[in-house]
Amino acid sequence: MEQMRNLKKQYGPIVKLDGIPHRRTVVFLFDPELSEKMYRMEGRWPTRIAMETMVQYREERPELYKGNYGLASSQGKDWHNFRSKVNQHMMQPRTIKPHVGQINEVAQDFIEKMRKLRDPETLELPKSFNNEMNKWALESICAIALDQRLGCLEFDLPTDSEPQIMINAVHDMFDLFYKLEILPSLWKVYRTRNLKKLFHCFDIMSGISKRYISLAREKLRESTSMGNEELSMLQRLVAIDEQTANVMIMDMMLAGIDTTSNAAASALYHIATNPQAQEKLHQEAAKVLPEKDSPVTYEALNKIPYTKACIKEALRMSPIAIGNLRTMQKDIVLEGYKIPSGIDVIACHGIMSQDPEQFPRPKEFIPERWLQGSEDNISAKAAHPFAYMPFGFGPRTCIGRRFAQLEMETLLTKVIRNFRVEWHHEPMKFKSRFIQTVASPLQIKLLDL
Numbered sequence: 108m109e110q111m112r113n114l115k116k117q118y119g120p121i122v123k124l125d126g127i128p129h130r131r132t133v134v135f136l137f138d139p140e141l142s143e144k145m146y147r148m149e150g151r152w153p154t155r156i157a158m159e160t161m162v163q164y165r166e167e168r169p170e171l172y173k174g175n176y177g178l179a180s181s182q183g184k185d186w187h188n189f190r191s192k193v194n195q196h197m198m199q200p201r202t203i204k205p206h207v208g209q210i211n212e213v214a215q216d217f218i219e220k221m222r223k224l225r226d227p228e229t230l231e232l233p234k235s236f237n238n239e240m241n242k243w244a245l246e247s248i249c250a251i252a253l254d255q256r257l258g259c260l261e262f263d264l265p266t267d268s269e270p271q272i273m274i275n276a277v278h279d280m281f282d283l284f285y286k287l288e289i290l291p292s293l294w295k296v297y298r299t300r301n302l303k304k305l306f307h308c309f310d311i312m313s314g315i316s317k318r319y320i321s322l323a324r325e326k327l328r329e330s331t332s333m334g335n336e337e338l339s340m341l342q343r344l345v346a347i348d349e350q351t352a353n354v355m356i357m358d359m360m361l362a363g364i365d366t367t368s369n370a371a372a373s374a375l376y377h378i379a380t381n382p383q384a385q386e387k388l389h390q391e392a393a394k395v396l397p398e399k400d401s402p403v404t405y406e407a408l409n410k411i412p413y414t415k416a417c418i419k420e421a422l423r424m425s426p427i428a429i430g431n432l433r434t435m436q437k438d439i440v441l442e443g444y445k446i447p448s449g450i451d452v453i454a455c456h457g458i459m460s461q462d463p464e465q466f467p468r469p470k471e472f473i474p475e476r477w478l479q480g481s482e483d484n485i486s487a488k489a490a491h492p493f494a495y496m497p498f499g500f501g502p503r504t505c506i507g508r509r510f511a512q513l514e515m516e517t518l519l520t521k522v523i524r525n526f527r528v529e530w531h532h533e534p535m536k537f538k539s540r541f542i543q544t545v546a547s548p549l550q551i552k553l554l555d556l
């Protein structure tokens with residue numbers, strides 16, 4: 108992120124970087140107006156390059172993918188056809204309704220786990236807590252995508268238990284992605300050990316999801332009387348066809364775990380370091396949850412504007428995706444520069460959302476700027492609409508956004524209803540891999556309320 112900031116400082120709002128070995132030429136945009144122009148020219152089928160190892164895997168498993176590579180790894184008409192099939196089942200606001208209860212249960216279990224994990228004397232969460240956040244996100248996304256609790260939050264899981272096997276596969280998958288896609292690797296020349304390991308992880312995840320798809324098929328048969336609105340996301344996907352369900356579940360696992368866990372972790376950190384915001388958050392949580400273990404309901408989620416503002420502000424200050432990539436489908440001209448078809452352009456929203464011209468006092472955590480009626484001198488209304496795009500833009504925007512928001516809003520509401528959270532360490536460090544992640548241990552102090 109610092110490197111991007113320096114590029115902007117040194118060269119201005121549009122910067123071309125080329126000549127880097129093994130890297131494609133890329134153009135960075137640091138200006139919201141230029142970004143808007145670029146998106147407006149992206150066409151009907153926006154292209155975002157995929158991880159090549161994943162495409163390779165999908166090509167090698169024709170029995171699973173049948174040439175249908177899902178969202179994360181397909182382009183053009185193939186991408187469009189898949190997205191058109193699944194979009195309405197994932198993007199409509201009411202899609203989350205059948206899942207609110209499950210996500211509440213996951214959050215409630217996680218609260219109990221946090222209580223047990225904290226040090227009895229210091230009341231701080233352990234250094235390993237970041238990994239527990241990943242398990243929370245995995246359990247949450249499985250609750251939605253597989254329509255079942257997997258059990259990833261249990262203590263002392265046997266090594267051969269399904270949840271532990273899944274936790275390991277997901278953990279290894281992210282590690283191997285980094286080794287194969289970012290670090291120099293020879294996997295394209297010959298089948299490296301790491302590539303085999305990665306494919307093994309995909310096979311495990313795919314095998315587990317297949318079992319749950321069969322269960323969803325059974326449930327769907329038994330539930331002919333249910334209205335479409337009551338059907339879980341998985342049941343709706345299975346109703347399209349099982350292959351679509353399988354591919355979509357894999358995409359959810361790839362894109363919906365580390366993103367959500369890091370976004371929630373950074374929100375918790377910002378809240379722990381801003382006691383005034385926390386107090387307001389607590390008042391809001393206490394209104395919708397009369398008791399500490401009251402469930403977060405669908406109705407409650409419509410009554411927590413301050414919580415939503417805190418999440419928005421956390422994503423502004425600590426974005427998960429620093430930039431959003433598009434491969435140009437035709438020659439375009441921006442700021443007088445010709446950008447030929449085939450070149451990657453990255454709109455660096457993570458830099459723009461910290462620009463004082465867009466967001467006054469950008470280094471301060473001010474959730475109020477997102478609230479209706481906020482004071483003009485801080486309001487986000489004055490910002491250019493393309494300065495802040497944490498979930499991307501247009502037809503290729505994040506398809507899991509509603510689920511990510513459901514998970515984060517539920518968790519924050521419950522945490523703040525149960526604890527006062529404090530931070531007694533150096534400021535949190537963040538690091539960039541594919542996404543921006545929290546790099547310091549999330550050793551938040553939890554005081555019971």
Ligand code: HEM
Pocket residue numbers: 155178179190248358359360362363364366367370427428431432497498499500501502503504505506507508510511
């Ligand atoms: C805070 C959490 C999350 C953030 C910040 C985030 C952010 C993003 C961004 C920036 C994109 C690229 C959009 C674009 O190109 O315009 C994206 C794509 C995507 N996200 Fe998310 N995401 C999050 C959670 C999730 C979750 C929970 C899921 C799964 C349910 C998910 C599934 C996907 C998929 C499948 C795509 C590819 C969409 C396509 O190419 O059509 N994301 N996400």
